Amino acid sequence: MKKIFDTHAHYDDEKFDEDREALFVQMQEEGVERIINVSANLAGVAATLDLIDRYPFLYGAAGVHPDDAKELTDENFEIIRRALKHEKMVAVGEIGLDYYWDSTERDVQKKWFLRQLQLAKEMHKAVIIHSREAAQDTMDILKAFQAEKPEDMNIVMHCYSYSPEQAREYVEMGYYLGIGGVVTFKNGKKMKQVAAEVPLDRILLETDAPYLAPVPFRGKRNSSEKLHYVAEEIAALKGITKDEVLEATWENACRFYGIA
Ligand code: NI
Numbered sequence: 324m325k326k327i328f329d330t331h332a333h334y335d336d337e338k339f340d341e342d343r344e345a346l347f348v349q350m351q352e353e354g355v356e357r358i359i360n361v362s363a364n365l366a367g368v369a370a371t372l373d374l375i376d377r378y379p380f381l382y383g384a385a386g387v388h389p390d391d392a393k394e395l396t397d398e399n400f401e402i403i404r405r406a407l408k409h410e411k412m413v414a415v416g417e418i419g420l421d422y423y424w425d426s427t428e429r430d431v432q433k434k435w436f437l438r439q440l441q442l443a444k445e446m447h448k449a450v451i452i453h454s455r456e457a458a459q460d461t462m463d464i465l466k467a468f469q470a471e472k473p474e475d476m477n478i479v480m481h482c483y484s485y486s487p488e489q490a491r492e493y494v495e496m497g498y499y500l501g502i503g504g505v506v507t508f509k510n511g512k513k514m515k516q517v518a519a520e521v522p523l524d525r526i527l528l529e530t531d532a533p534y535l536a537p538v539p540f541r542g543k544r545n546s547s548e549k550l551h552y553v554a555e556e557i558a559a560l561k562g563i564t565k566d567e568v569l570e571a572t573w574e575n576a577c578r579f580y581g582i583a
Pocket of ligand 1: 331333531532
């Protein structure tokens with residue numbers, strides 16, 4: 324069986340409190356061998372540190388989501404920096420802009436997005452970007468950052484949801500695109516086109532568990548072994564086999580996060 328790398332999940336979420344342990348055992352039987360647990364706020368950073376210490380197959384990303392960016396101060400920002408010193412903290416994330424919920428003032432979102440991007444550069448970490456209904460501002464910030472971005476710095480547009488044109492632009496900038504359950508949705512036409520067009524070596528598989536479960540589990544709690552359905556859909560769209568998708572995305576993820 325091919326190995327599966329879930330590059331974006333939230334196993335610190337309370338939806339997993341009841342059966343986290345059993346679920347981990349079960350998903351490993353279904354091929355899941357590596358998972359990045361991504362923080363969304365400072366509590367998530369602490370929870371992620373705890374998880375990566377307990378489970379060998381879990382790695383972490385430390386950062387604060389735009390929805391929660393209002394909790395950041397110059398003082399508590401150091402919590403993220405300290406967490407990134409852990410050898411299994413392989414990325415800064417998830418960070419970015421969210422104009423759908425708009426739960427943090429946009430200027431404040433932008434400020435901490437930039438500060439965390441700079442931190443990733445300073446700490447030599449990969450970056451996981453969340454961007455929702457903020458296509459233009461996100462592109463503008465990242466285009467400006469491009470001038471100072473180190474060549475070996477890897478950045479992924481997590482749960483990519485914008486146009487095929489912007490996808491091409493991000494790929495040209497050297498970025499990766501995170502693809503998950505949405506590609507299996509009947510109304511996920513745009514995402515299907517993106518998955519068909521983007522070069523296979525730039526795709527990372529991700530669940531965003533517990534959210535965004537693929538068809539036929541849409542609306543239910545998501546977990547990493549359901550990536551089988553996402554890989555199947557990408558394979559069908561690209562006219563290749565599911566094994567080819569799993570093999571390539573495993574290698575992409577190891578390269579992206581610098582895990583041997
Ligand atoms: Ni997420």
